[in-house]
Amino acid sequence: MPAAAASLTPSQLNTLARELLEGSFPAVLVEGEIGNLARPASGHLYFTLKDARAAVRCALFKPKSQWLKFVPREGMQVLVRGRLTLYEPRGDYQLLLDTMEEAGEGALRRAFEELKQRLDAEGLFDPARKRALPTFPRRIGVLTSPSGAVIRDILSVLRRRFPLLEVELLPVPVQGTAAAAQIRALLARADASGRYDVLVLARGGGSLEDLWAFNDEALARAVAACATPVISAIGHETDFSLTDFAADLRAPTPSAAAELLAPDAIELHARLEHLQRRLLAQHESGLRERAQRADRAFLRLHAQRPQARLEAQRQRLVHAQLRLAGTLAQRLQQGSGTLRTLAAQLRAGHPRRRAEQLRGQFQALAARLRANHPRQQVERQRERLSALAGRPRALLIQSLQNDVLHLGGLARSLHAISPLATVDRGYSILQREDGSIIRSVAGVAIGERASARVGDGDLQLQVTGILPKRGTGNAS
Template sequence: MPPPDRDNVLTPSQLNTLARNLLEDAFPLVLVEGELGNLSRPASGHLYFTLKDARAQVRCALFKPKSQWLRFQPREGLRVLARGRLTLYEARGDYQLILDSLEEAGEGALRRAFEELRAKLQAEGLFDTERKRPLPAYVRRLGVLTSPSGAAVRDVLSVLARRFPLLDVDVLPVPVQGETAAAQITSMLKRAAASNRYDALLLARGGGSLEDLWAFNDETLARTIAASPVPVVSAVGHETDFTLADFAADLRAPTPSVAAELLAPDRRDLLSQLTNLNQRLQTLHLHRMRTAMQRADRAALRLNALRPQARLQALRDRQREAIRRLSAAWRTRVDRDIAKLRHADAVLRAMHPRRRLAILRDRLSALAPRPQAAIARQLQREALRLRGLARSLEAVSPLATVARGYAILQHEDGRVVRVVGDAQSGDRLDARLSDGRLLVRVESEI
């Protein structure tokens, strides 16, 4: 025997996972009827038990909070109808049911019939949202199909009287329970819709068990509701109760009282809306009146402007205004010319030759002594400068040295004898003294 392929070998966990996936895919939703056994409710709130018959049993679990919604008290030996999905509890390798709902078996057959009929009508599109008709904004006449002696009709009438007493309400008496109730409700609904009297129809009934509400799960009634030309509101049972009439109706209300609130506006809201609309209407009316009066005034002004007398008067006014402006312009021009003449006269007077000659004489008289004074000042400055130069020359002049008893010896050619070596025996020299000149001859050097 060849060794097994390790890639095809499964662990228990893998095998259980594969089995669980196969079970859940093959049995997504099942209904099981059986007897309760091994009932356990731990502190977590979950409910664990087995469903069994004479030959087999299956483990079940109903988790919290669905276990808190049960309408009965589970007990050992009670026959129930369970709805859920089949799966595998991998820790033990046991398959079990994870439940969505649990009912007593007395209602189980009815519940199955309800679910089958609901699925059938839903597949036909009878419950589609696109098919449903909108309710009118304000219902003027309402037909209420209900028992005239039940609590539902009293609740509906009480709410309608409180919210909108002007609503015209007709109670159309029908039985809401029993074998003939569905047929009578269907007949009354057809007659009410064909009468063209009502803006909306209301199906109302108080709460009860599934058997009590079964008349509203009739297929014919559901089709009649869907085909009604008048919008139908369904308010059957309590908030947790659902019937085929609810699915087929154009609007489903949790209770009859809520349905009445949905169908009838609150008179206080209407009064507030009427007050706002009245204020808006008055404001609009005043605005239009003011606009019309302004248009009338403008039209009257235009008519007055088009009359011959008015045009003549307007021309007179324009003529007077033109004359006034011309006179003002003429006066302004004359005043400006007079001012210019006065200015020219003043300029001519100021520029007259005699006046200019007198001005020049005055200026000449004022300027005459100024050159002599300037020459005298200049001569004085030059004399002072010459005296300074003379003193400077005297300070450096050789004549000053001669005047103190010295003499200057020069050769005949003018060369000055500064040292003994500059003269030789026999040279004739010119000796310059302070009072004259002497001719000397050098006899010898000492």
């Protein structure tokens, strides 16, 4: 006989059913249409999730409903994740939700995240492989829709900041199933042409589905493989696409991309004026220093001329003659005193031998006196001076020649860096009426008067036309 069935109360039965449901279905993903949506004052959300043949009750409590990125509405298709349980007071099973998102965008978001993680793991988004943008790009290519506001915004910013920058529109569709392939093909052609310093991928804002062309895997790989630096400016600041991660630089908006690319002309002009002032100051300082060196060399050369050296030697000779005359007079006086002493001794009656000795001494002293006579000393000094007179002159002449050669080298160096030397070689210096130098056609207006300094005078000119430098025109 079969065993007797256990007797249960409704509450016990519902508890067993709830435990069975929660144990068998820990978490489920369900997609369906919202119906019977209720928003009580508590902040919870209650609705049914239905399809053509069935419906299930759902509850999303306030702490989790606050994180929704959209406002749920009747008839909206959503994808929910939650736990299956039993609402015991009514005996109905329901889903207690953890997350809810719009069905179409949710699937796209999951596909985007999965592809992003896979490409990032391959190293496609590695910052180390990205190239720096040129400081002063000359020509950029913008891949965007020709009919949208994006290209107008970019051109407006570039005209304001740096009008000399060349911009070429490379028209492509930016939305639709075929957009990614067309963008990829045109990007490859632009990169292979070598015409552009930077390429910009740009598009206005939109939903994830609208921006999906820029999440194409092949397009992201093509962006990473470009030899030309690429800027990705897709959507608004909060929008992200795979091309943003693969590009060398992500701009939050297309206008921000233009700001990043173009230097500020006003700021650049101020910087150039500062550099010009520094260059002129250094040039003038160098000229002053060389002029001072030339003056010092001239003074040294003037002080070492033969006449000055001969005058110095002549003064030395006069002083030497005066000292010699004083010394000879002193010695002559001493010798006269000695002779007077000897004469006094002879007159006093010394013996003959002593007299002969004294006579011999007298004769020796007389010979020394004659030998040291001032006339003889002066004659010997004159002969010595004559022998030495040629040596200072030769040394002075040699030193003078060396200084002349050095001074000539300094003069040639000064002449080589002089602007007038450049003018003498056939060039000219263009100046405005206020005396400022004309360095670029960008700073000259039609009809403006100017002057050109040439080697033998100035020419008065008037600008009748401006021709840009060859090879800098806009490419078609």
